[in-house]
Amino acid sequence: MALFPLYGYFKGDYIPRLIAVDTDDTFGEVANKIAEHTVGRLLPADPRATGYVVTIDDEVIDPAEILGARVAAQKVLPLHWVDVNFAY
Amino acid sequence: MRLLSRDDWYDIGRDLDWTLSYVDHAEAFPDSWSGNGNVPAPAWDAWDEPYRVTFHDYVSVQREKEGGAHAVREALKRANIFDKLDVGHTASSVMHMGTTCFVEQMAITMQSRFCRFAPTPRWRNLGVYGMLDEIRHAQLDLAFSHDLLKDDPSFDWCQKSFHTNEWAIIAIRNFFDDCMLNADCMEAAIATSLTVEHGFTNIQFVALAADAMEAGDIDFSNLLSSIQTDESRHAQCGFPAIEVLMKHDPKRAQHIFDVSFWRSFRLFQTLTGTSMDYYTPLHQRKMSFKEFMLEWVVTQHERTMRDIGLEKPWYWDEFIACLDHGHHSMHLGTWMYRPTLFWKPNAGVSPAERRWLNAKYPGWEDSWGVLWDEIIRNVNDGHIEKTVGATLPALCNLTHLPIGAHWDRHHVGKHISVFNGRQYYFDSNVSKWIFDSNPQRYAGSTNVVERFLAGQIQPMDLGGAVQWMGITPDVMGDDAYKYRWAAEYKTPHALAAE
Numbered sequence: 056m057a058l059f060p061l062y063g064y065f066k067g068d069y070i071p072r073l074i075a076v077d078t079d080d081t082f083g084e085v086a087n088k089i090a091e092h093t094v095g096r097l098l099p100a101d102p103r104a105t106g107y108v109v110t111i112d113d114e115v116i117d118p119a120e121i122l123g124a125r126v127a128a129q130k131v132l133p134l135h136w137v138d139v140n141f142a143y
Numbered sequence: 144m145r146l147l148s149r150d151d152w153y154d155i156g157r158d159l160d161w162t163l164s165y166v167d168h169a170e171a172f173p174d175s176w177s178g179n180g181n182v183p184a185p186a187w188d189a190w191d192e193p194y195r196v197t198f199h200d201y202v203s204v205q206r207e208k209e210g211g212a213h214a215v216r217e218a219l220k221r222a223n224i225f226d227k228l229d230v231g232h233t234a235s236s237v238m239h240m241g242t243t244c245f246v247e248q249m250a251i252t253m254q255s256r257f258c259r260f261a262p263t264p265r266w267r268n269l270g271v272y273g274m275l276d277e278i279r280h281a282q283l284d285l286a287f288s289h290d291l292l293k294d295d296p297s298f299d300w301c302q303k304s305f306h307t308n309e310w311a312i313i314a315i316r317n318f319f320d321d322c323m324l325n326a327d328c329m330e331a332a333i334a335t336s337l338t339v340e341h342g343f344t345n346i347q348f349v350a351l352a353a354d355a356m357e358a359g360d361i362d363f364s365n366l367l368s369s370i371q372t373d374e375s376r377h378a379q380c381g382f383p384a385i386e387v388l389m390k391h392d393p394k395r396a397q398h399i400f401d402v403s404f405w406r407s408f409r410l411f412q413t414l415t416g417t418s419m420d421y422y423t424p425l426h427q428r429k430m431s432f433k434e435f436m437l438e439w440v441v442t443q444h445e446r447t448m449r450d451i452g453l454e455k456p457w458y459w460d461e462f463i464a465c466l467d468h469g470h471h472s473m474h475l476g477t478w479m480y481r482p483t484l485f486w487k488p489n490a491g492v493s494p495a496e497r498r499w500l501n502a503k504y505p506g507w508e509d510s511w512g513v514l515w516d517e518i519i520r521n522v523n524d525g526h527i528e529k530t531v532g533a534t535l536p537a538l539c540n541l542t543h544l545p546i547g548a549h550w551d552r553h554h555v556g557k558h559i560s561v562f563n564g565r566q567y568y569f570d571s572n573v574s575k576w577i578f579d580s581n582p583q584r585y586a587g588s589t590n591v592v593e594r595f596l597a598g599q600i601q602p603m604d605l606g607g608a609v610q611w612m613g614i615t616p617d618v619m620g621d622d623a624y625k626y627r628w629a630a631e632y633k634t635p636h637a638l639a640a641e
Contacts, residue, residue, distance in 0.1 A: 064537075069475060069514060070476065072537055092533060095517070098517060132566065
């Protein structure tokens, strides 16, 4: 359990941001932490969406997966770019 | 005895030089300072200054200018003119003073480098006048800002800003460190004299002075006009320098131009774009930032490039496309992070202003209006806290500006380089190209996000960041009109109203 910095970008927003997450977070929780800086602030919530989808280096990530596993495998580095979009 | 006329002695005087015997020429004029490179010594005989000036002439003219500028200043000090100005406009003057004064100060050092290390005595001679110009500009900014302290404590940032870690100041300081202080004479002449001063600021000062006069800010207009007459003169020293380099190393000349043009443009998106399209009161706007750039900067640079033999920078099409967008991004960003500013920005998106933006930028609604709609909803619902950035934006390792902010939300992308095991992010493929072309030059710098993660900012939140930037409550940025513009959207069909 440790704080971990990412660059999170929510599709449709105008900039990515520094996002503080926890290595114990699931990618579903990571998505929520990224989305909260955009949805309801700069983009409206999408009533058709079922949640969020996370993509890292063009790979769609299972929302149940734990961030720490990818960090330990050095597949996710500090300030790694993480894309989030509405899921349908 | 009759004095010689200037033309009788000028050519001898400007070529006054020494044949060095105690030191090698390379030691007295190291390449790292002169930037001479592979230019053979006789080539400098072609360096011909575009204007002629003697010390006597210079002092006489400058004395008149100083007298004129300070006469207006003294008269207006008693007129309390500041109280009558639109708060949207005063944001421009506070921003200008805080971001420009110490650039003038840095330019003194650059010009003094010309005085000492320029490869020809002709250029060294003119460097003296350039240096005296820049001393005058820095002192004028300080004097005028000092007068205005009684009206607005934000003018303290004229002197203070470059001694802080305020994020915009870090970006500006980094650029001018690169093109003025870290540049040899040749680089500085092309990057600063030719590109920044002649191509961008000279024109900007004319436009800004006209806008200030229109807004009733005679004092600020007077200051800008007085400075501009100097800038337009000494900026011309860039022309003979690049003409010499084009004959002997055109590839290097092109590279310096391409780098400095993009970096200048990014700063102008941030400062001039926001000021022209958002801070200037609507009824006083003469042209949009894009119109200004196309008519003055683009046309002028195209003519300059053609005359000198330079190619258009390889990213020219992207630059033209970004004229529609990047400054809107920088404006939205600065407004959302307004507690980190030392000026009070006008949101500039009232229904009437928004109609103007849509008329000037047909893609504005799709790229920017949709984002402002959510902000307006939050303002009108009383959720002001949702309209302030709650975490730091991802920042470029070259420009120190937000990633994605050169274009619009449909063009945000990853631009990454790895150098010596460290990962670097860039706001655009152009900034990445600049870094990749000379990584040793840029690799040592850390941006605000990296300083934050290194623990330099405590506590590690927005409040800590604001404190670290030196922002105090008396100057902290907030919406210039206290959100009154948003209330107009409560009226049905506000955007359609005339």
